Amino acid sequence: MGTQSRAEYMKEYRKRNPDYDKNRVRDPEYCRQWSLVNRERKRKLDSDWLARNPGKKAEYDARRRARFKGSTLRSVDIQSRMAMFGNKCWMCRGPFEQIDHVKPLAAGGPHILANLRPSCSKCNARKGARWPL
Known part of the structure; x- marks a missing residue:
């Protein structure tokens, strides 16, 4: 892309490929x-995409590690935070299985104690990276 902005590139791309937006789903x-x-x-499609784009997964993983790197959270602090919620899922009150970032890291949420809550795997998967809820 060089010095060309993404917006300019996409504008030109859409002119060359008018069917681009027809297949684009806009409802998350x-x-x-x-x-x-x-x-x-979906698993098969994701697996195939990863095989074709090995660098993309590495980039994603590197960005995620970088977000965590500056964190000074201690496990005792995290355990104390989960105990504040009775070690129950904050959404359904089911058993605590995973730690949820209320504002997802993917949405720019910080990896700080105030952004962590206990979650069951089902609720955490359902919530995904949505923000706000």
């Missing part, structure tokens, strides 16, 4: 539901 809830219904197909 629809995408989430489709993924749940087509779980095996």
Whole structure:
């Protein structure tokens, strides 16, 4: 892309590829539901994409590690935070299985104690990286 901005590039790309927007789904809830219904197909598509784009996964992982790197959280502090919620899922009050970032890291949320809450795996998966709820 060089010095060309992403917006300029996409404007030119859409001119060259008028069908681009026809197949683009704009409803994230629809995408989430489709993924749940087509779980095996989604896994296969994701696996194929990763095989074709090995560098993209590495970039994503590097960004995620960088967000965590500056964190000074201690496990005793995290355990204390989970105990504040009775070690129950903050959404359904079910058993605590995972730590949820209320404002997801993917949405720019910080890895700080105030952003962490206990969650069951089902609720955490359902919530995903949505912000705000």
